[in-house]
Amino acid sequence: MQFDVITLFPELVSSLVESGVTGRAVNRGLVSLNCINPRAYATDVHKTVDDRPYGGGPGMVVRSDCLLQAINDAKQNNQGKVLYLSPQGKVLDQTLVKQLAQEQSLILVCGRYEGIDERVIELAVDLECSLGDYVLSGGELGAMVIMDAITRLVPGALGHTESAEQDSFSDGLLDCPHYTRPEVVQGLAIPEVLKSGNHAAIARWRRKQSLGRTWQRRPDLLQAKTLAQADKVLLEEYRQEQQASAEVLSHEQHYPTT
Ligand code: SAM
Numbered sequence: 001m002q003f004d005v006i007t008l009f010p011e012l013v014s015s016l017v018e019s020g021v022t023g024r025a026v027n028r029g030l031v032s033l034n035c036i037n038p039r040a041y042a043t044d045v046h047k048t049v050d051d052r053p054y055g056g057g058p059g060m061v062v063r064s065d066c067l068l069q070a071i072n073d074a075k076q077n078n079q080g081k082v083l084y085l086s087p088q089g090k091v092l093d094q095t096l097v098k099q100l101a102q103e104q105s106l107i108l109v110c111g112r113y114e115g116i117d118e119r120v121i122e123l124a125v126d127l128e129c130s131l132g133d134y135v136l137s138g139g140e141l142g143a144m145v146i147m148d149a150i151t152r153l154v155p156g157a158l159g160h161t162e163s164a165e166q167d168s169f170s171d172g173l174l175d176c177p178h179y180t181r182p183e184v185v186q187g188l189a190i191p192e193v194l195k196s197g198n199h200a201a202i203a204r205w206r207r208k209q210s211l212g213r214t215w216q217r218r219p220d221l222l223q224a225k226t227l228a229q230a231d232k233v234l235l236e237e238y239r240q241e242q243q244a245s246a247e248v249l250s251h252e253q254h255y256p257t258t
Helices: 010-018 020-027 064-077 094-101 118-124 140-151 161-166 199-217 219-223 229-254
Strands: 002-006 032-036 081-091 105-110 127-130
Touching: 002 064, 002 140, 010 020, 010 032, 010 140, 020 140, 032 064, 064 105, 064 118, 081 094, 081 118, 081 140, 094 140, 105 140, 127 140, 199 219, 199 229
Parallel strands: 002 032, 002 105, 081 105, 081 127
Antiparallel strands: none
């Protein structure tokens, strides 16, 4: 996967590939990252890339000339879609990440200030993409989020291929809880089944937790999913277990033993 990022802050974006999964993926040649700074196309002595908005008002707007030239240059070596990071775009989720991961390459355009000249979007952008309903100072964090999420799906980028398949949202569900040593932390022990060595029982327990957590925390995800009969049984078991432990808790609160 090839990423070309158009940004006024290349050092910020480049830090993504200095460590972790993304760093390893670049070192293994699975992913490449190239930053293009629109400032390199500014023609005045101050290397200006922004200007005042037509119609007045606060702030500055990133100019179209520098941005369009930067995008054109990126296109010389990258035939991929052009994404503009914008709070007004399609909100990124795992489904969109999976779609984007099918591409060979992407060009990511990061805005700053009040945003970029609208005509750049009309002329050169294929998709506007948002991180969520809040406003950031620039598109760089969004570009980094997209690149990180896609890299996890590139074959060979993760130590264990299954980890991406078991992650939250990959199957329309949240992930199950995870534990590591020690066995007891401040009185909280790990679930017995995880020590059993019974792989079928462990897989069943994990699936049940995954279904139960989704039901409790993200019921909207469950509504969008048709559950197999076996999953319905597991979810019902989870609900009953939750109800039973809530009843025990309530009994203990009413009749404390000490
Ligand atoms: N005036 C713009 C608006 O309200 O739609 C916001 C401009 S914002 C201060 C500057 C840049 O940050 C945007 O051009 C965009 O690239 C980026 N940005 C801000 N919020 C974002 C979000 N939620 N998702 C993706 N990019 C965002």
